[in-house]
Amino acid sequence: MKSQFTVEKHPWLIKYFASRNPVHLLVMILPLVWYLVSISNFGSSTILSTSIFVSLGVLWWTFLEYAIHRWGYHSKYPFKWMHDFFGSFHLYHHIDMSDRRVYNAGFFMVYLIAPVVLFPMWLMTQSLSMTAQFGLGTIGTYYFYEWVHFLLHYKVFDGGYLGWIQQYHFFHHEKRPDKNFGNSNALWDILLGTYDEGYKKYSMSLKAQATMITAKDERIDIEHA
Ligand SMILES: [Zn+2]
Numbered sequence: 001m002k003s004q005f006t007v008e009k010h011p012w013l014i015k016y017f018a019s020r021n022p023v024h025l026l027v028m029i030l031p032l033v034w035y036l037v038s039i040s041n042f043g044s045s046t047i048l049s050t051s052i053f054v055s056l057g058v059l060w061w062t063f064l065e066y067a068i069h070r071w072g073y074h075s076k077y078p079f080k081w082m083h084d085f086f087g088s089f090h091l092y093h094h095i096d097m098s099d100r101r102v103y104n105a106g107f108f109m110v111y112l113i114a115p116v117v118l119f120p121m122w123l124m125t126q127s128l129s130m131t132a133q134f135g136l137g138t139i140g141t142y143y144f145y146e147w148v149h150f151l152l153h154y155k156v157f158d159g160g161y162l163g164w165i166q167q168y169h170f171f172h173h174e175k176r177p178d179k180n181f182g183n184s185n186a187l188w189d190i191l192l193g194t195y196d197e198g199y200k201k202y203s204m205s206l207k208a209q210a211t212m213i214t215a216k217d218e219r220i221d222i223e224h225a
């Protein structure tokens, strides 16, 4: 059955909601980072308070990464349009892992979500500078996650942190889309009961390996040889 996600029907959406690679994404998020730095008032905060708010931001992203993936992208939606719209980038990514246009989020994804996810901290502290410090922790870890996801689809890693998280992520892709939602860490899967250690015995299929960016580039080279 051919899937009919919104992004397949309207590919121009990719331009606004996804980015080609993390470097393109960096250009998009720099104004936000610059704004957060400009209001974070590091000069009049203690090192302790800055460390606490930045660390809370780091932790907050690890949770958001899990929550957005589990409840945002893999939910059973009551309406088809919701499935098409919310699943457009991620469920589509599950169906076609070789489409690198949707590996990373884009401008609107970041600028629509950022105010929503930073608002609770502002509500609790009523402080723009603390919220900005928290936001820098969140966006820094978010950007790290974007690199990790890009690299996991770039080439096959053998061991180390990237080898471990690649096995974890591709197990989710190929075997259990209802488990192992963390894309850069396993913390929230463990805490919230979706950790499946089956990934330790899993090895990536040749079909999945063939979707890697480097595999595709090699294929293109062969085709053009
Ligand atoms: Zn992926």
Ligand SMILES: [Zn+2]
Pocket: 069, 073, 074, 090, 094, 172, 177
């Ligand atoms: Zn998924």
